[in-house]
Amino acid sequence: MNTLKPRRLGHMVLMVRDIQKSVKFYTEVLGLKVSDWISDQMVFLRAGTDHHDLALSQLPKDSPDLDDLPRYSRPGLEHFSYLIDSVEEMERSVTVLQEHGVEIVRGIGRHGPGDNFFLVFKDPDGNNVELYCDMTQIDENSQHTPVVWERNIESFDQYRFERFVVPPPAHVVATKSGQK
Template identity: 30%
Template sequence: MPDRLITHLRHVDLAVPDFDKQVTFYEDLWGLTRVADDSGVVFLAAEGSPEQYIVRIRKAEEKRLDLVSFGVATPADVDTLAASLGSRLISEPGKIDTPGGGYGFRFFDIDGRTIEISADVSARAHRKIEEREAIPVRLSHVVLNSPNASATRDWYTEHLSFALSDTLSHPHIGDVMYFMRCNPQHHSLAIAQGPHASLHHASFEMRGIDEYMFGTGRLMRAGVRKIWGPGRHMAGDNTFSYFFDPHGNTIEYTTELELLDEDTWHPHIYDFSEPEVTDQWGTANPMNELVAKESFNDVDRGLFVAPPM
């Protein structure tokens, strides 16, 4: 097994100007549960996940990605990672004052995003998602745009021990995405080549194919802008339906993401120009330059600027 300390993805935190519209969308349409409020900040959980929350929304003058949070097993692991990251620290390891508490710290990654590492966060009471209940079970993965994706891939490999699962490449433009894992799940993180650093998309796991399709249909009927899907990727073998949230962040419903035997797995390089690579089923709208650009997102205003909370 790989020698790593990070165990899983915890939550993705967003800051937005139209706070009420964003919260209403994630509650009423996307299917998350509001679990806590704190003066212009809302914490949203997935009913099937033991994480206290998987999305945090904060009211702000400018849209930004506040942070991405990963879990480790023990406070000692928190301290070990903090010591290894040194000058990149935003905060020293200590008590976390958010739902579930815990012990952790924050730092800037190579592109200037704020990353949080935590342990000892108390588990939330959660439940089994029922048949045809089309709400997220958990946060599946997050994909980040980088103007130098290979350097960002190498940084996460060297400093946080993420492993490369697969690569998407194109015969004319080179590598376009690196799928990175911190556990047997095919990817908890992916790095996409983009014109600037930003959130590419956040993905939410559904119970199964039926629930994934019912959720996709609910959003389409509600007039939410669908970018791409429904379909099934080759890398990761997962389903996909991508939508815009009210502030233009791309979010995904998915299910059946591949679990790997890490002792025997060898990374593939998939040719992104082949239609079956982007969508094995052939049911999604074609992947083209316009669809790709939709997930470049706005330039992130939070780079090398720590969120206020």
């Protein structure tokens, strides 16, 4: 059987209790820089040139209606990621995951913040693992100004699920159709 071909560990997304307090910690104590926000619910931070190597996501006040397992009712890891070479490699990865009977959770898509392609799947313990490629690079000479994206389908997937190989998460579809 084929295997995936990651180049390196990429970024992580953490669920946090108080996003403002966490941003203050990661910028003022750890020295990370803010790249972009999605509303006041998610922030993308960087230590290097990748658009983000850490993202923080605000825990929902009431999370019972979310269907994206695991249910995020506590702080912790939402997903970690591995960089791959290209979109073509990501498409090949879908076949490899399917051959191995691995559950694909979301993707192939392209996020708004970071402009990166993504494919998320489950490991044997139910952790979300993401493959990504083509992330925006921000070097020290860049004139990058953080942008606040609306919390909508384009910030989640610029292709509006057209390239998804599985049905999109129901809570995102509800947002797309204006139900949430």
